[in-house]
Amino acid sequence: MRTFVKISVLLAFVVIVLGAYTRLTDAGLGCPDWPGCYGELTVPKDAEKAVELFPHAPLESHKAWNEMIHRYAAGTLGLVILAIAITALVRRRHDPAQPVGLPLFLLGLVTFQAALGMWTVTMNLQPLIVMGHLLGGFTTISLLYLLNLRLERVHMPLGDSKMRSLRGFAFFALLVVFGQIALGGWVAANYAAMACTQLPFCEGNWGERLDFAGAFSVPPADTYQYGAHDYAERMTMHVMHRFGAYFTTIVVGLLLWFGYRRTQTQVIRRSLNWVAVALVVQLALGFSNVIFMLPLKVAVAHNAVGALLLLSLVGLNYKIARNA
Numbered sequence: 001m002r003t004f005v006k007i008s009v010l011l012a013f014v015v016i017v018l019g020a021y022t023r024l025t026d027a028g029l030g031c032p033d034w035p036g037c038y039g040e041l042t043v044p045k046d047a048e049k050a051v052e053l054f055p056h057a058p059l060e061s062h063k064a065w066n067e068m069i070h071r072y073a074a075g076t077l078g079l080v081i082l083a084i085a086i087t088a089l090v091r092r093r094h095d096p097a098q099p100v101g102l103p104l105f106l107l108g109l110v111t112f113q114a115a116l117g118m119w120t121v122t123m124n125l126q127p128l129i130v131m132g133h134l135l136g137g138f139t140t141i142s143l144l145y146l147l148n149l150r151l152e153r154v155h156m157p158l159g160d161s162k163m164r165s166l167r168g169f170a171f172f173a174l175l176v177v178f179g180q181i182a183l184g185g186w187v188a189a190n191y192a193a194m195a196c197t198q199l200p201f202c203e204g205n206w207g208e209r210l211d212f213a214g215a216f217s218v219p220p221a222d223t224y225q226y227g228a229h230d231y232a233e234r235m236t237m238h239v240m241h242r243f244g245a246y247f248t249t250i251v252v253g254l255l256l257w258f259g260y261r262r263t264q265t266q267v268i269r270r271s272l273n274w275v276a277v278a279l280v281v282q283l284a285l286g287f288s289n290v291i292f293m294l295p296l297k298v299a300v301a302h303n304a305v306g307a308l309l310l311l312s313l314v315g316l317n318y319k320i321a322r323n324a
């Protein structure tokens with residue numbers, strides 16, 4: 001079971017990275033149907049037959065492959081989570097201490113993720129669905145990692161009583177990072193990455209043009225590929241993600257400051273180190289997204305390190321809570 005769970009955390013990370021790569025290569029609609037691709041289990045070789053089936057969506061093989069590889073990896077993850085849930089149920093019969101609620105919840109979550117993946121295609125990249133799919137993926141990996149921690153039974157013989165008072169604040173920091181990831185997902189799903197190209201906020205009279213109602217609603221459109229919001233709305237989303245990043249830095253920075261001053265254990269010090277490294281790298285990647293105009297590798301890495309930052313906070317919260 002522990003091996004299955006470790007594999008699933010790694011696989012979930014691969015699925016998240018492949019998902020970001022699929023979106024950033026504009027391959028989200030690489031296959032216009034679901035779960036197959038132009039009616040087949042793999043990318044069809046016959047482009048003419050594909051056009052006959054879907055005249056409005058000519059086959060672009062490289063995009064279709066990006067999309068299908070993401071689907072195969074996600075399908076494998078679903079099967080691994082199914083195996084974890086079955087193993088948990090079987091082992092529970094012999095050992096009442098075995099966690100079973102979390103594996104079953106994960107099975108429900110990964111099934112819902114599959115539905116969101118389908119709606120991403122059938123609803124033409126509707127941004128709420130795209131962002132929901134991103135958050136579902138980040139929640140799945142976080143819970144798999146939590147299950148891994150629970151099975152590992154982290155051991156701190158001497159305890160770390162001074163960290164007890166930081167329990168609530170560490171959980172608040174976790175929620176703030178999740179909120180910041182949601183804002184990033186909204187920017188990405190609405191193609192607002194290049195709405196502001198200057199630092200630290202945005203160019204021109206951005207403060208006068210903010211439009212919150214427009215930025216956080218979804219205008220009607222036939223397709224959401226390449227975005228459906230106007231400039232002011234995209235600029236508002238982008239600026240909010242930047243403000244969010246500064247706020248996140250303050251909150252996580254304070255957690256690190258107090259954490260390093262109070263901790264007495266190597267286990268928590270190591271966890272704090274992971275949070276600090278992930279935060280610094282994530283900020284550097286975010287700024288690089290803007291300065292170098294969204295290079296593919298940087299944008300994919302910004303998504304991947306966002307997931308790692310979240311995991312580092314899940315780990316820290318778990319260790320503080322177990323210790324309190």
Ligand code: HEM
Nearest residue numbers: 020180181184185187188193245248286287289299303306
């Ligand atoms: C702790 C801080 C941050 C976190 C957790 C975070 C997280 C994220 C996430 C999860 C995404 C969505 C990626 C995707 O869907 O592929 C995103 C997008 C983005 N972020 Fe951040 N971000 C942070 C800081 C920043 C900063 C400081 C900047 C720039 C100054 C920035 C600029 C961007 C841009 C331009 C995008 C859109 C990229 C795209 O379209 O793929 N981020 N962010």
